[in-house]
Amino acid sequence: xxxxxxxxxxxxxxxxxxxxxxxxxxxxxxxxxxxxxxxxxxxxxxxxxxxxxxxxxxxxxxxxxxxxxxxxxxxxxxxxxxxxxxxxxxxxxxxxxxxxxxxxxxxxxxxxxxxxxxxxxxxxxxxxxxxxxxxxxxxxxxxxxxxxxxxxxxxxxxxxxxxxxxxxxxxxxxx
Amino acid sequence: xxxxxxxxxxxxxxxxxxxxxxxxxxxxxxxxxxxxxxxxxxxxxxxxxxxxxxxxxxxxxxxxxxxxxxxxxxxxxxxxxxxxxxxxxxxxxxxxxxxxxxxxxxxxxxxxxxxxxxxxxxxxxxxxxxxxxxxxxxxxxxxxxxxxxxxxxxxxxxxxxxxxxxxxxxxxxxxxxxxxxxxxxxxxxxxxxxxxxxxxxxxxxxxxxxxxxxxxxxxxxxxxxxxxxxxxxxxxxxxxxxxxxxxxxxxxxxxxxxxxxxxxxxxxxxxxxxxxxxxxxxxxxxxxxxxxxxxxxxxxxxxxxxxxxxxxxxxxxxxxxxxxxxxxxxxxxxxxxxxxxxxxxxxxxxxxxxxxxxxxxxxxxxxxxxxxxxxxxxxxxxxxxxxxxxxxxxxxxxxxxxxxxxxxxxxxxxxxxxxxxxxxxxxx
Numbered sequence: 001x002x003x004x005x006x007x008x009x010x011x012x013x014x015x016x017x018x019x020x021x022x023x024x025x026x027x028x029x030x031x032x033x034x035x036x037x038x039x040x041x042x043x044x045x046x047x048x049x050x051x052x053x054x055x056x057x058x059x060x061x062x063x064x065x066x067x068x069x070x071x072x073x074x075x076x077x078x079x080x081x082x083x084x085x086x087x088x089x090x091x092x093x094x095x096x097x098x099x100x101x102x103x104x105x106x107x108x109x110x111x112x113x114x115x116x117x118x119x120x121x122x123x124x125x126x127x128x129x130x131x132x133x134x135x136x137x138x139x140x141x142x143x144x145x146x147x148x149x150x151x152x153x154x155x156x157x158x159x160x161x162x163x164x165x166x167x168x169x170x171x172x173x174x175x
Numbered sequence: 176x177x178x179x180x181x182x183x184x185x186x187x188x189x190x191x192x193x194x195x196x197x198x199x200x201x202x203x204x205x206x207x208x209x210x211x212x213x214x215x216x217x218x219x220x221x222x223x224x225x226x227x228x229x230x231x232x233x234x235x236x237x238x239x240x241x242x243x244x245x246x247x248x249x250x251x252x253x254x255x256x257x258x259x260x261x262x263x264x265x266x267x268x269x270x271x272x273x274x275x276x277x278x279x280x281x282x283x284x285x286x287x288x289x290x291x292x293x294x295x296x297x298x299x300x301x302x303x304x305x306x307x308x309x310x311x312x313x314x315x316x317x318x319x320x321x322x323x324x325x326x327x328x329x330x331x332x333x334x335x336x337x338x339x340x341x342x343x344x345x346x347x348x349x350x351x352x353x354x355x356x357x358x359x360x361x362x363x364x365x366x367x368x369x370x371x372x373x374x375x376x377x378x379x380x381x382x383x384x385x386x387x388x389x390x391x392x393x394x395x396x397x398x399x400x401x402x403x404x405x406x407x408x409x410x411x412x413x414x415x416x417x418x419x420x421x422x423x424x425x426x427x428x429x430x431x432x433x434x435x436x437x438x439x440x441x442x443x444x445x446x447x448x449x450x451x452x453x454x455x456x457x458x459x460x461x462x463x464x465x466x467x468x469x470x471x472x473x474x475x476x477x478x479x480x481x482x483x484x485x486x487x488x489x490x491x492x493x494x495x496x497x498x499x500x501x502x503x504x505x506x507x508x509x510x511x512x513x514x515x516x517x518x519x520x521x522x523x524x525x526x527x528x529x530x531x532x533x534x535x536x537x538x539x540x541x542x543x544x545x546x547x548x549x550x551x552x553x554x555x556x557x558x559x560x561x562x563x564x565x566x567x568x569x570x571x572x573x574x575x576x577x578x579x580x581x582x583x584x585x586x587x588x589x590x591x592x593x594x595x596x597x598x599x600x601x602x603x
Contacts, residue, residue, distance in 0.1 A: 015361055015460055021373050024547040028240070028247040030217065030254070041569040056389065058446070066361040070397065070547070071566060072211065073298040075314035092365050094397055095297060099313035144442040156197040156327070166327070167222070170319040 001161060002085045002104055004131035006058025008140070009084070010123040013045055016062060017069035018096065022078040024070070037079040059086040061118050061131045067096025067107075070156075076100050086131070088138070088151075090115050101124045102166040110152045121145055129164070177261060177435025180400050181368040183332035184432060186290045186488050190325050195223050199327045203290040203307075205320040207235040208276050213254035222383040225263045228324035234285050235259050236276050239543045240550045248550075260450030260467030274515030274541035277301040277389065277483035281381070282515055284414030288403035288429040293317065298483050298565065299398075300391045304384035305411070306403030306432055308368070323507045331397070334364055335440040337373035340449030345601025347493070348383035349485055349563065349582035351375065352390040353454040355446055357464030365395030367441065370434060375448050376401055381410040382489040389484045390565050393461040403429040440587040445599035452602050456580040459569040466583055468603075470595045477508045477559040478590035479572075481539075483544040485563035486514030488521055490583040495527040497587035497598045498534040508534035516541060534590070548572040561589040 020043040022035055029035060040050045060079070061067075066089040067075060076099045079087070084107040100107035110118075118140060125142040132139070138149045153161075163169045176581040178186070180450040205228075212235065219225050227233055235255055243249035252509070253268075259267035268279060277298050288306035292299065302309035311327060320326050338351060356363070369391050376384065383400045385428060391399025401407075408415075408425045452466040480494050490514060503509045511531050513519035517542060522528050531538055545552030545599040546564040554560055554576030563586050567578040579595060588598035597603075 017513075018569050019566070019571055023570055023574070023575075024549055027549070028245070028251060030213050030247070030251060032214075042571060042574060065395070066366065069297065069360055069566060071295055071299075071311040071313055072296075073315060076313075091362065091365065093395060095311055095313055099315065102313060102315035154329075155194040156195060156565075159193065165313050166319055167218070167322075170323050170325065171224075174323045174325050175195070 001133065004058065004086050004106060004133065005129060006131055007055040007056055008059045008061055008122065008127040009061055010119060010164065011045065011048070011062040012119060014045065014116060015065045015068055018067055018072050018075040019069055022072065027074055032077040032081050035074055036081045038081050043136040054082055057084055058090065060084055061088045061115070063115065064090035064117040066092050070091040071113045072095070073099045076103050076105055080105060092151065101136040101160045104161055106161060108132060110149065110151060115148055117147070118149070121147060145146040157173055176439055177441065179331065179333040179368070179434050179438040180402065180432055181308050181333055181398070181409050184289055184291060185331055187289065196330050197327055198330065198545055199325050200291050200319055202230065202293060202326055204285060204292045205233050205317070205324070206276060206280055206292060206294035207233060207255065207317070208239060208296060208297065209237045209251040209255045211314050211317060213251050215314045215321060216254055217444045218259045218318055219322060224322055227264065227321050230263045230265070232324065233264050233321065234280055235264055236273050236279055237270065238273055238276050241270055241540070241542050244550050259333055259603065262433055271390040272516060274342040275483045275486055275543055277385070277512035278487055281385065282517055284411060286409065288407060288434040288574050297392045297603060298389055299450065300396060301307045301389040301483055303388040303391065303398045303400040304381060305407055306400060306429060308398055308400065310392055310397050315516045325354045326396065328397070329366065329595060331368045332366065332441045333368045333370055334442045334444065335370045335372060336446055338371060338375040339373045339447045340375055342375060342376065342448060344449050345598055346453055347582040347584060348379060348386040350451055350454045351448055352387050353456065353464045354448070354451055355582065356390060356394045356462050357408060357454070357528070358446070359392060359394050359444070360544050361460050361462045362396045364391065367396055367397045368397045369394070371399060371401050377404065380489060382487045384486055385487070390461065392545060393565060402433050404570035430451060433455050439495065441548065452581060453597055455585060455595060456567045459566060459567055459581065461534050461565070467581065467595060467597045469546050470579070473579070473595040474559065475507060475589055477510065477552060477554065477560040478586050479510050479545050479552055479560055479562040479564065480505070480586050481512030481514060481544065482564040483514065484565040486512055486518070490524050491527050492525070493519065494583040495530040496586040497584055497600065499530050500589065501534055502590055503535040507590050507593050509534065509590045510545060511550065512537050512539045512542055512544060534545065561595060
């Protein structure tokens with residue numbers, strides 16, 4: 001499995017689309033690594049500076065309908081090559097969510113109240129997440145502040161993460 | 176309990192249920208283009224699994240950037256082309272025969288009622304117009320589809336939208352789908368299938384139904400599906416006439432994919448379009464929709480008519496009707512991209528291309544190009560485009576550009592006016 005522990009980036013907006021995550025002008029790249037400098041390059045968000053804010057982050061916490069729009073798997077890849085393996089949101093667009101799990105990464109949906117609490121307690125602070133995957137628990141920490149957040153993912157998505165993604169799963173299950 | 180269209184298709188294609196909510200389906204077709212497929216091909220090669228499940232069920236096209244604009248896009252085309260040749264994929268469409276995938280593949284008869292189809296492209300939902308389950312997927316799903324001919328989906332909860340009434344003159348399928356997205360929101364059908372029913376849908380041609388289903392994903396839907404009927408069979412007849420003794424027999428065969436009267440819909444929406452006015456988007460999300468009249472006078476720098484939403488013959492005909500004998504505003508750059516060579520040829524024959532040229536439009540080859548700011552009409556910072564496409568995201572057609580989505584009639588009228596305007600086909 002991939003590394004899921006680390007610092008958090010908060011993106012306080014709903015409907016962040018895949019054109020904002022990785023613009024179409026970079027879809028001519030055929031190496032994932034080439035996407036690295038362009039993650040969230042077109043996202044216009046107050047106090048967000050892609051170059052300074054993405055470095056070193058492992059987890060994104062955001063609002064609803066993250067990853068809507070194009071089917072481009074370049075979006076999860078652009079996250080992955082920047083070290084981001086977990087996105088936590090109120091909800092996701094279907095294709096983006098599936099792409100995350102297909103790559104062995106995590107797209108975790110939390111109730112509105114839980115998302116709201118994470119923003120109010122941890123956004124704007126140097127927050128870190130510790131992942132307890134077997135027990136479906138996230139621990140957020142910033143200074144003395146700590147929150148333990150349970151989460152639910154489908155049994156199938158769990159299998160994908162544990163088997164390293166859909167290609168390996170399908171290869172071992174289907175002729 | 177009855178079943179929806181998607182449930183019937185799922186049951187007839189079931190391979191495995193690895194968990195109760197997961198359906199692994201056998202695929203009838205895997206569609207490929209040069210943007211999302213090359214990385215899947217390279218990954219298969221790296222894994223030592225450079226194989227395809229069935230070359231006859233794989234269809235491939237170079238459409239997003241064609242002709243290639245630089246070394247990178249040339250390489251993407253080459254990877255797809257070499258792969259198609261290597262595996263005997265006969266339905267591969269290269270330059271001269273290529274067109275926008277979601278216009279080209281239906282035109283070739285590759286989509287049938289009850290089919291399961293995936294493609295590494297979110298607008299694959301277009302093919303639901305034929306009563307198929309067609310879903311956009313990422314490159315990993317595509318890769319497994321190419322290798323194994325299967326794809327996994329969650330149970331298909333369905334929203335039924337009854338489009339009631341008759342379309343007023345000058346109002347089109349594009350206005351209908353924009354009004355629906357405006358009503359239910361960009362998140363309104365996430366993880367759901369939309370079934371489009373009602374007399375207005377029954378009255379629509381296949382071109383119009385494709386426009387309707389094309390934008391289902393802009394409301395988050397996995398697929399938009401129209402029940403197959405005599406219009407569907409009549410469109411497909413040249414491709415299926417050897418399989419059925421009569422169109423009536425083909426229609427009866429489709430009936431097994433029609434929804435039951437007591438099908439379990441998660442939500443039923445009645446959407447009346449008798450008083451619908453032409454619609455246009457105003458922000459950076461496709462659900463930010465209002466009547467054209469409320470946006471009238473907004474200056475535009477470019478007008479783009481084309482794409483998998485509205486680059487078909489019916490779309491070009493309507494735009495030409497608005498443009499005929501007139502010149503577009505001197506400050507407007509007009510671009511039209513007929514979606515396929517066949518559409519282009521037919522438009523030439525009908526004098527539509529001449530009308531566009533006389534009006535001052537640039538006519539490009541069939542390509543997705545400008546719709547996603549990859550080629551053939553990228554916007555500069557601060558520029559505004561009136562477009563018949565499907566996405567108005569910030570930067571979609573070029574960084575710092577603004578896109579207003581609308582019907583071909585409205586786009587043509589806006590090109591004449593130099594600003595967003597209702598066409599004269601629409602009488603208030």
